[in-house]
Amino acid sequence: MTSARAGQDAALHADAERPSRREQILQAAAQLFAERGSRAVGVDDVGAAVGVTGPAIYRHFASKDAMLAEMLLRISERLLEGGSERVADAGDDPAAQLRALVAFQVDFALDNPALITVQDRDLGSLTEADAAQVRRLQRRYVEVWVGVLARLHPGADAATCRARAHAIFGLINSTPHSAGRLNRPAMARLLADMAQAAATA
Amino acid sequence: MTSARAGQDAALHADAERPSRREQILQAAAQLFAERGSRAVGVDDVGAAVGVTGPAIYRHFASKDAMLAEMLLRISERLLEGGSERVADAGDDPAAQLRALVAFQVDFALDNPALITVQDRDLGSLTEADAAQVRRLQRRYVEVWVGVLARLHPGADAATCRARAHAIFGLINSTPHSAGRLNRPAMARLLADMAQAAATA
């Protein structure tokens, strides 16, 4: 069940091979969970969103919680993987690494506002085991940022860098809250510039 | 047991009388809602947190939803009121006004992490009428920021300023996520500096 080719599940991709019912469900659920919160969304709602009745979900997932768990695990994995990759590809210059990380996070947030929302709203609805694993992945992703920030702020201790990283996430992940209005490239530039300034202040 | 001023949030009392049972409930509920989400918290849990059984809540609130509504309305009112006041007291210099707003928001977020969390996680659990009113207040608060930001960025349109304001909120409100570690004055300075930089970038 560890889906082998997991890199391509971006919440808004409907091409390639027609997404399996399973993937359709995950995507629709992410959307609904983001809008109303996972606990406020019924299994029937998720089913209806993909043109199926509620119990049909159980042909693809063991439970509603398992759905959420898989969703959150994938997000964390994609962030960690993508972030590490971007840093590795950016050479040795910490400033370049920061630019790469910022660009990556901005793209992710703009591409997947629903996932961003669910990730930090519904972590608490997971079993302790699942939550722990998600937190482990998240922490590793944060550490990627901390490594870069530490080189940019030689005087700062790790706790400060960590707080700084969280603040930058908060800034970039504000996207779902400032809904609409601004076209994507403008939004991307604005967020990147602000994040850059905040990171190097 | 009502020895009052132990570790209490500087939070929810519009009228700062001795904490009435009603206020105790609101405060305990805010804490629990922040930790687990309002839908995951039972009336019995809230009651237990103040040393009372579940149904006793209904002597003080019409319903669980009414509790949440009052909580969110108060937050929004306090932010709008406090923000407007700080700007008015800061004279005519937009840079000074921004500093005042940033300091205010940082103080609020550090003093009331629970309220910050609940405010944007559980807005969706309100009746449409209540949610609308909260959003109205929030919008007015945002507009206070937008007014200041617009003067600092003469070339920028309102939509950009609005997105900028939301991004700054995200940055400052990241506090609940970077739990602990950093002592309060250090955190306050870090957040203020980053917000300042992001706002003027």
Place this chain on the structure above:
DNA sequence: CGGATTGGTTAACGGCGGTTCACACCCGGG
């Protein structure tokens, strides 16, 4: 004093929602 008010308690009700069950298709391969 004594009745009304206030703030509790325990027990029960009722609906919602996740999950299971028994059954019905569709379809590909022996």
Place this chain on the structure above:
DNA sequence: CCCGGGTGTGAACCGCCGTTAACCAATCCG
């Protein structure tokens, strides 16, 4: 042709939880 696995359906089950009911202790006040 039929058998079996994957997928979907409607009905039923069941536990949780918000809410109400009925009753009780204390306190306030005329």
